[in-house]
Amino acid sequence: MRALIVDDSRAMRRIVGRILADAGFETVEAGDGQEALDVLASLDGDLPVLACVDWNMPVMDGLTFITQVRKQVQWRSITLMMVTTESEQDRIVRALAAGAHEYLIKPFTGDALVEKLDLLGLLPTPVGDHS
Amino acid sequence: MTIGHEAFTFVRELVRAESAIVLEPGKEYLVESRLVPLARQGGHKDVDAFVAELATRRNPASMRLVVEALTTNETSWFRDTDPFTALRQSVFPTLAKTRTKHEIRVWAAACSSGQEPYSILMTAQDTPEIAGWKIDMLATDLSLEMLERARKGEYSQLEVNRGLPATTLVRHFERAGLNWRINPALAAQVQFRQLNLMRPFPAMGKFDVVFLRNVLIYFDLATKRDILRRVRQVLAPDGHLFLGAAEMTMGVDDAWERVPAGRSSVYRIREEQRTCVP
Ligand SMILES: C[S@@+](CC[C@H](N)C(=O)[O-])C[C@H]1O[C@@H](n2cnc3c(N)ncnc32)[C@H](O)[C@@H]1O
Numbered sequence: 001m002r003a004l005i006v007d008d009s010r011a012m013r014r015i016v017g018r019i020l021a022d023a024g025f026e027t028v029e030a031g032d033g034q035e036a037l038d039v040l041a042s043l044d045g046d047l048p049v050l051a052c053v054d055w056n057m058p059v060m061d062g063l064t065f066i067t068q069v070r071k072q073v074q075w076r077s078i079t080l081m082m083v084t085t086e087s088e089q090d091r092i093v094r095a096l097a098a099g100a101h102e103y104l105i106k107p108f109t110g111d112a113l114v115e116k117l118d119l120l121g122l123l124p125t126p127v128g129d130h131s
Numbered sequence: 132m133t134i135g136h137e138a139f140t141f142v143r144e145l146v147r148a149e150s151a152i153v154l155e156p157g158k159e160y161l162v163e164s165r166l167v168p169l170a171r172q173g174g175h176k177d178v179d180a181f182v183a184e185l186a187t188r189r190n191p192a193s194m195r196l197v198v199e200a201l202t203t204n205e206t207s208w209f210r211d212t213d214p215f216t217a218l219r220q221s222v223f224p225t226l227a228k229t230r231t232k233h234e235i236r237v238w239a240a241a242c243s244s245g246q247e248p249y250s251i252l253m254t255a256q257d258t259p260e261i262a263g264w265k266i267d268m269l270a271t272d273l274s275l276e277m278l279e280r281a282r283k284g285e286y287s288q289l290e291v292n293r294g295l296p297a298t299t300l301v302r303h304f305e306r307a308g309l310n311w312r313i314n315p316a317l318a319a320q321v322q323f324r325q326l327n328l329m330r331p332f333p334a335m336g337k338f339d340v341v342f343l344r345n346v347l348i349y350f351d352l353a354t355k356r357d358i359l360r361r362v363r364q365v366l367a368p369d370g371h372l373f374l375g376a377a378e379m380t381m382g383v384d385d386a387w388e389r390v391p392a393g394r395s396s397v398y399r400i401r402e403e404q405r406t407c408v409p
Contacts, residue, residue, distance in 0.1 A: 089305065089306050093301050096298060096301065102296065103297035108289075108292050109289070109292075111293070112292040112293055115207075115292075115293055119294070119296050
């Protein structure tokens with residue numbers, strides 16, 4: 001399974017990348033929304049199942065990126081998760097309305113990210129009791 | 132430096148007598164680390180000195196704080212997911228067919244900081260079969276500190292990141308400074324009360340659903356058995372009991388049977404053990 005990490009901070013991309021790799025993802029990265037759109041276009045056919053998207057980035061911010069992705073039918077299968085320091089309620093509401101499926105507020109722990117993946121049904125073996 | 136043998140033994144016996152929580156030898160480090168803040172607050176040079184004074188003066192307030200410090204309050208929203216799916220897809224719809232007064236009584240018997248009872252209420256609101264019904268929700272815990280937090284209903288960013296879908300967060304919470312506060316109307320539906328599971332239960336009527344999750348694990352077999360037996364007395368004959376993922380009734384109190392519910396399971400009183408009709 002492939003995941004796209006969109007963040008202008010290399011350190012943050014590395015942190016998120018490591019957590020996703022441990023959860024079994026192969027990752028690709030982009031430093032802003034426009035670069036991420038280009039990456040998606042170039043991946044054509046072998047799309048990521050998940051994109052973790054920062055809000056504040058140069059060139060194109062995360063909200064615009066999400067809005068753009070949602071306009072394209074061929075990208076409908078991509079699960080979008082905002083991963084950002086933006087923590088105001090109306091921000092979350094806006095991101096969800098634009099088409100984000102989940103919203104994770106920085107700073108977060110690895111467990112919190114994994115739990116979000118579980119909520120999204122993106123973990124190979126969900127955490128919890130399935131006995 | 133770790134806690135001395137004498138101090139450990141005193142704490143262990145105190146905690147056992149007051150909460151039934153078993154602290155096996157080997158848990159010295161846990162006891163030490165949980166008591167350091169209390170020792171420091173009291174101006175003692177170390178945990179041994181703090182416990183030595185406690186053992187002589189036996190101040191009830193300090194003893195309570197020690198017991199509370201040794202409870203483990205780890206919890207999360209919709210913990211393990213599946214029990215809540217089972218509530219929504221199977222338990223509530225089943226109750227919807229038989230509870231003609233349109234009221235369901237739920238007890239969260241070790242509610243910690245409140246995530247569990249609040250998650251149950253949110254789940255009830257998402258169950259169309261019981262739309263508009265009254266959920267009579269009792270939530271209890273031994274720890275007064277946890278009950279106070281639960282009543283306040285305020286959670287840090289870290290806590291709301293754990294298990295709470297973003298749509299649920301914006302629907303049921305409001306920002307309160309750096310924290311998030313649960314919708315007051317939802318909070319008002321829960322009655323929080325202190326209750327020690329090892330003591331006889333007060334009169335509280337019968338419940339349709341009991342959550343007794345992730346607490347029996349701290350007790351010895353005899354205590355588990357006794358609690359499960361008494362829970363049977365406060366559960367409606369056709370009621371549902373939820374235990375934690377690592378807990379079961381088998382070999383503890385066999386008057387229960389385990390029934391699959393979605394990807395999870397619930398416990399019900401065996402037919403032949405259902406003595407009285409409510
Ligand atoms: C690990 S938490 C479980 C919280 C919640 N039920 C869940 O599953 O997420 C255990 C709780 O049991 C409480 N507890 C421990 N001993 C107890 C006792 N004797 N009576 C009532 N509650 C007790 C603790 O204070 C703590 O809040």
